[in-house]
Structure formats: structure tokens, C-alpha cells
Amino acid sequence: MPSVEKIIEDEISSPSVFKEKHKLYPEYTPSSLPHREKQLKQLAQLFKSFFSSPGEEMQRVMLVGSFGTGKTVTSKLFGASASSLASRNGIRLKYVHVNCYKSRTLPQIIYNISLDLGITLPQRGLSAQELMRGLIEELERRNTYAIVALDEFDYFALMSSGLNSIYVLVRAYDEYVNKKKRLHFIFISRSISTLENIDPSSSTYFLKNIVEFSPYTYSELYDILKERADEALYPGVISDDELKYISMIEGYDKGGSGSARTALEILVRAGESADSEKRSSITLDDIRKAHVIVKPELAMLQDQVSALDRHELVLYLSVIKALKGSGSGFVRIGDVEKIYRVLCEAYNLQPRRHTQVYTHILELRSMGFIQTKSSGKGFRGKSTLIGISAAPLYVLESKVEELLKRE
Template identity: 35%
Template sequence: REEGSFYSALKTLIKRSLGEEIPERGYSAEELLEMLVELLEKHGFYMLLALDEVEVLVRKEGSDPLFNLTRLGEKIPLERPRRLALIFIFREPECEDALACLDPSTRSTLGHNTVKLGKYTPAQLKRILQYRVEEAFKEDAVLPEALELAADLAGEYGDARFAIELVLLAGKQADIERSPKVLPEHVRAAQLHVNPAIRREHLKALTLHEKLLLLAAARLLQSSDSAYVSFGEVEREYQAACEEYRENPRRHTQLWKYVRALSASGLLNAKTSGRGLRGRTTLIGLPAPSSLVRRQIEGLLEG
């Protein structure tokens, strides 16, 4: 049987969950399902079976696996308890195509029992990451600012796997640098590896003062362990950069327009401050290592 197929998944499930070996003679997937139900009855067990990324299964094997699973209850006498409950997890946007491939009766069965879950918010991702970090890292090895940045970067996609991968790669980057802590800069490096957000051609297309503003943010973040710096700090650093490059600085309102444009193009992260800062201020971060952004912009300005 093909590795990774519905058949092999059932075989593994029966062996790991119930400790039963499957004879080598060829069973169909439908027969294995019936065997699973009989073994649950034999041991007096109940099972909640959750299948993730079902759209992949449907793409590979069509409707049959889901049809057989949803029809299991029809073969069990009414007086016997239902020992197997099912959860099918589809991922958007592929789920619509997968559902369209199902036979009408299976699609109808699933359609009556559907719960649509929204994407994870940055706050939810942060809680997930805090739990994972407690399990995987030494105590206090990951700065809270690094976690917050990873959650914010992954929040654009609402994807917990992406958030976890960012922290994992950030941890590896910290190991490479022999850093005792995972810093926001390590998360930015991980983001660049997973999803390159800033390329030289993107920076080259910016106006002079957009480059200077981005340079100001990069310089501040490089000299700090923070994930974000305030817009006011960036504005002051921008004015210093203008003096360095002999340019007249733009006004506050124009800088704010630059921030919005850079944020919309993915070259800068901007968000409103929460608790811990007086009033409400805009916080500025970067989706790539500040040292890299600084080096590339300085190269463009001096070239």
C-alpha cells in the first residue's frame, strides 16, 4: 500500500492506539475501519478521531475514505453505543475545491455539521507560542519582545505553524550566534529565511525620504533588543539621518504617509501601542534583520 495513504493511516492508528497487529493479508480500507470499530467494542473504548488537512486526502484518494467513515454508523446495531466520533479538518482556501470533489451524500452529511474557525489573532498566537516556548526552551531564554514579534509577523497569515517555525528558526539562529537569549533580531532573521520580505529591488524603488525613514528605524532597532520603537523615536532618528545626508527633513504628516505606504508594501511593521505606554502611539518594527536593512539602504544611499 502507498505510504501516507488512508489505508496506512488506519493501520498505524490500530497498532498505536489499540496495540493490535494487522495481518499481512490484504485488507481493504473499509475492512480496516470495521476492524477498528470491532476492536473498540472489544476493549470497551471510545475514540475521537481527528483527521487534519483532509483536503490532501480527498485530492489523493477521492471521496471513498470520507464516505466510508461517515457511513460507519449505519452498520452498527441501534442497541450498541457509537464508539467512534469523527472530526474532519479542512484548510482554506483548498477546502472548497476538496468539498466539490466529494459525492453529494457525503458533502450533505458534512455540510450539516460544520464549524468555521477564523484565523488566529496575534494575541492568540502569542499564547500558543508562550506555551510552546515553555516546553521547548530553557526558562527565560526567549525574550517576550521576540515572542511578540513572531506572533505579529505570523498574525498576517493567522498561521500557528508559521509562528512556531519562526521561533524555532530564531532559536537556531541564536545558537549559531552563541547568544544566551533569543532576541527580536533573531526572529527577523528567521522571517527572512522563511518568507523573504525585503529585497534590494524593493528598497531601490523607494523614494529618498522613504529610504531615510526606513534607515532610521533599522538603526534604532539594531541598537536595541526591542521588537518595536516608537514613531517619535524614528522621527528623531530620521531627522539625524537627513542631516547626515544633507537633506531637508519632511514634515510629520508626510512621514506618517511614508509609514503607511511602507507598511502597506510589507517593508515595515506598524501597530498601535497597547498597555504600558502613555497614551496611544504608533510602534515601528521591521520584517527582516535590522542590520541587513541598514546595510542595504546605506549601500543604496552611498552608491
Template identity: 30%
Template sequence: MFPLDEIDNIFEAAARSRVFKNREVLLPDYVPLELPHREAEIKRLAEVVAPALRGERPSNAFIYGLTGTGKTAVTKYVLRRLEELAKARGSSVSWIYVNVRQRETPYKVLADMGEQLGLRVPFTGLSIGELFSRIVKRLSKLEGVYIVVLDEIDFLVRKGDDVLYDLTRINEHLPRAKVSLIGITNSVKLVDSLDPRVKSSLGEEQLVFSPYNAEQLKDILSRRASMAFNEGALEEGVIPLVAALAAREHGDARRALDMLRVAGEIAEREGADRVSEDHVYRARQEIERDKASDVIRTLPLHSKLILAAILKASLTSPEGRATTGEIYDAYRQLASSLGLEEVTLRRVSGVLGELDMLGIISSRVISRGRYGKTRVVELAVSPDTVIGSLSEDPTVGSMVQSMSTKGLTGKRGRATS
């Protein structure tokens, strides 16, 4: 058993950190009092929701942008201020926030909405139609404007857009309350995949958030670091390095802040007085490894099978990559060996697009001369990361482990850890 006095030493060392002053300001859910370099987006969203102060329903809105470009922070920032002003003016304006990805299913999304409206919703047992009817009944007894924010709305669309369609039509059933929707997504192509009826209702206003550049990230990191770290705890080159790495790879402020936080945590665990550039590089490796593993573990079964097919096809290819057709053939073999009904080639292509967006694979179209063009796919993370994550799945785990024992992992292609 681990000695209790050593546990006490760990806790005491953390309590008197020589690195952190307030670690929480670097966490993803922290919304600062100021949002630098997003003034134009704040102004535009404020203009969209301002009619709520007059008791009018604001237009529905779609907010696009890559991960970590401030979409969620700006939305919460504006809506919190809107609610404060409404309360001061005696107006009834409220907002409801649901992270669709975390809620997983349409039922849970509606349940979360219902609970924030004061409904008691059973964990299971109701149909989606019945749950929606209860939300409508609850809203029918209320007055004022309600702004519903559906963050990572693409995860709801993937389950079908029936619930989304019902939400865009909810005002038809309400005598006094008014509901406006704000959808937040990383995918600029999402609107194109919607039912035309949903598309026309939900896409009334559209805001696009561009990635941060290195100078903007440096400014954001400097502001947060002044609140998060003790004076002198960061070596001079740490913030410029984190900003440069983040801007070069993704322009993602959230991941840049994560990198800075994890670098500080590594330094703290080692008992260092200052965070160095070496701590940053190690933090970057740790974040990339953990992020890919977490994403892979939460994939649906057939997405895991398709990823296993990519692993098998790419590692047996001299170039370390495979075409969509080769991946589909490998996927069909894996599904058949498990006695599962296979999905269509079109659905496999859709999953490949999702995996590409998540950064697990990379794909591009190449020309084969007179044979036309074809799409080739390769892993964007190390095969060991894929094998380790998929091996935890009870359905595909043994199959993936057998790939490893047959020596497929001797080839690493172009994947990076």
C-alpha cells in the first residue's frame, strides 16, 4: 500500500505551490472579464440578441469556428451581460446552455433543457415526443424570452435533425414565452447537411470566428498567466513558445491555455521553481497523447471499426496510407468477422470526414492520371495510441491486439505521437 505520509507530502507540496497562484483561470470553463481580440464578434452577437430587451424574440443564430476560437466564451459573455441588463430593466430574459457532445443523445439534450426550466425529468422512461411536449407545456406557463444555446450542435445533427426541427418550431405552441436558438459548431459545412426546413429557420444569422494568430495568443496567454502564476514563475521564452506552437498548429486558445497549464503542473510535480521551455514541449506531448486517446475511446462502435480498418490497411501499405475503397473493404471484413451488419460506403466516407475533423486521421485527394482522382487516408496519431485506445473496447479490443501481435505495428508510416 502507498504510504500515507508520502500522500501527505504530495498534498502539502501542492498546497504551497511555488508555481501557481490561481490555476483555475487556465481551465477551459473559466470565462474572463475581458475577451481580447473578439470585440467584433461580441458586438455582432450583442446586436443579434439585443431585441430580447424589448421582449422580442431574437433571430436564431449559427456560430462557426474551429475549436478554441472563443465561440463558447463569447456566447456566455454576451448572454450573461444581457441577462444582467434585462434584470436591471425589469425584463424577463433567460438563457439555457447545453453542451450536446456531453449529453450524447437527443433525449439527454431535451432533459437538460427541461431541468434548467424547472422540470423534473426521469433518467429514462419517456419518449422524446413526450419529453418535448412537457417542455412545451412548461414554457406555456412562462413569460419572457428564452435563448437556448446548443454547443457542439453537430453531435445532435448526427443523431438526426428531428429534435432540432421541433425546437425551431417551438414558438408556434407558446402563447407568451418566446424561444430563440443559438447553435455553436466547429463545422462550417454543418448547415449544408441540414433538412431545408431546419436550415431556413435556424440559419437566420451566421457568425464566423477565425483562429487566433501568434500575437493574439501571446496577448491572451500573458493576461491569463499574470493571474495564474506566481511572479517570476515563468521563464522568459515560455509564453512566446506556447503561442507560436499553438498558432502554427491550430490557432486554438483553449489548447494553448491547456499547454501552459500542463507545463506548470509538470514543473510543480518536479518541485521546480520556474516553468521552462522543456516543460512546454513535454506538456505538448502529454496533451496530444491524452486528447487522441480520449477521442478514440468515445467513438461509436462502427467508427472504431473503421479506425481499426484504417490502422490495418495503412500499416500494411508501403506508403503508410490507404484509399477509401481499401479502407471500406477492410472494414467489411472486420464487421463480418464480428457478425455485425456493415454500414454503407457513404456512411464510411462520412465517418472518415469526422475522424479527419477530430485530428485522428488526415486525408487528401490525389490524382492518378488517366485513372482519375482518389482520396487517400493516413493516421495523424501514432498506431500505438490507436491500438492502446481501441484495445480497451470489449468488442474490437482482441481484434486490434491481434494486429499488434502479428507485427503490424512495426511500420509507423507518417503518424506522429
């Protein structure tokens, strides 16, 4: 065995498909946000009066959308741009982002807001109201405004202490009617329903200013992935078809979750898979492997293969072999049927007719073993296309063959 140092050195110095891997991480804030222009415009609209007459009213806005739909990154980019725009207009505005998973109580939240603004408040001995008063007075003294984003706000609201605390946040200026309103809030939440318990005297303030983030569609995810991949990977590492494949398995309109977070994570894992085998490009099987890592429920699906009957197994194997042979993400049902007939002979089965095969295909799809889509343009005649993202094909192939042999 080579020395430990040599092993580590070889690994570290081996080439990588990543040019700037960190640009694919969730913490990285990209400079542009495809398909979030509408939300940025809505935010700007809601803060418009701040720029025309700062301090006149307190802004309270709610960003709502499911996992990975860009709420955090949109809020951060908005905050950064609003601050520099304000500074060009001679207004001192700072953006602060607080995660309510990390700061779980109101005093912690106020303390961390102050810390980010460079304001030192006593860490102990003061109530939330007293801390809030200290923060407001210090902002006044410094002639500074702040937009505070409270991320994972639904988590905070769900906790019993959250309900009263929300009042303190949302109505912070109730006792300072004549003071300039220097604190503004962006609340970020996955759903509205978790906020239903909040007292209407607080919730009306932000529930009327909602910016919605819908799950990303196939083509939206493709645009996002393309931009991020161009920044983070070396040219030629991933093809357009492979980026479309990731967008297909995650796109909301194709039955996926519509999360850019998951799509980007699949891209990172697929790149790591290529790196681990010292290849200079990403393959479809790297993506399938990555998909299973990112979505562990797919690994369970692999186990459930053993519940399929013999006919379904042969049909599934035909799809696997057709995909392997084609090297693409999807194959036509007709090509699967050709292989299916040959395999039926090999496994001593009477092949089923086209309509029955089609029914089996739909069953396999509803069980999550395969994905289907219509061929659309670019193919002669309309046909059903079939793909598998549940696992790398070679893993599935040997599993299904083993099950067929056992039977």
C-alpha cells in the first residue's frame, strides 16, 4: 500500500469537474435569479414608500413558498440591492438575515439583529420588550434603518412562546407613534397555514403583503441549473441533455418537488460521483446515483422491486436495458416493447399485447419505478417516453436479473 500521505496527496491533486464548487452550495448567493423577477418587483413595490419617505411607515412583508423555491436567496439579494440603492440616496439602510432555527426565542432574535447591526445590547437581564426598546433607540441615535428577514418564521410562530413574541415584533412601533419607523420586517415561511393561529391583531399586518414563490417548473429549473453550472463547472463537463434530465426529475410540472435546492444538490453529487471515478464529465448514471443519495426514499424503492410480479419484472428489465442501450434519459415505449418480446422468450413468458404493456407501464409509473412523458416535438408521431431515475441502471439491472433468476 502507498503511504497514507501519498494516498491523500493523490486524491487532493487529482483533477475535478468543478471549477468553483462553492457556487453550487445553498449558502452561495448568485448575482442573478432567473424566474424570480416578479417576486423582486413585488418586494420593491412593497418597499417603494420607504425610499420616497423613509421612516413614515413600518413595512411588514411575508414571503411564502415551499422548500427550495428561492425565498432566502431572493430576500438576501433584495436586501443587498436595497441597501446599496439607499446608500446612493444618502439613506443608511442595513439588511439583516436571522434564521429562527438558530435564534429560537425573541430575546435571542433581537440580540442577534443588534449584533449584526453592530449594536451591543446586554445579553442577560433584559426582557424582550426592553431589548426591543434598546434596539429602536440605538437605531434612532445612529440615524440608521434596518430590513430584518426572519427566515423559517413558521417554526418560530409554531412555538408556544412565538405567538406573543410576534406581537412584539410586528407592532414594535406601537408605543413610538411619533418616532421614525426604522425597523422593517420580511417574514419567510414555507406555508401560510402554520400562521393561522397567530392573533389577527398581529397577522393582518403581514398577511396582506404576501409574495408567493411557486415551485419551479422543468424549464425554469433548466435555466437556473444552466446558469449555475456554467459558473461552477468546467466547460463540457455536463451536456444540455443531462441538465434537462435533472430538471425533468425535479420539475414540478413533471411530478417533481420543484426545488432548486434539490436540483443543485443532485448536480453537486453527480459531479462528485464523476470526480470519485476520475472522469472528466458527468454521465446520466452519475445523476441517477446522485438522485438516490439526495432522495433516500428512492433507495427504498429499489427494495420494493422484489414486490413486482414476473411480468412486471421483465418489463422493468426491458426499460432498463432499452435505456442502457440508448444512453439517453428517456426511450420510446416501442423500443422497450421490442426488448420486452425478446426477454419474454428468454424467461419463458407469453408476451402481453401493447394495451396491456401500456397498462403495466402506467402501474410502474404510479409505483414510482419509472417516469413517463409524451414525446412532443422532435419525434416522428406521438409516443410515450420512459425514463428511470430511481437508481443507476447497472444497480437496478443486476437486482432485477437476480430476482428473475431466483424465481
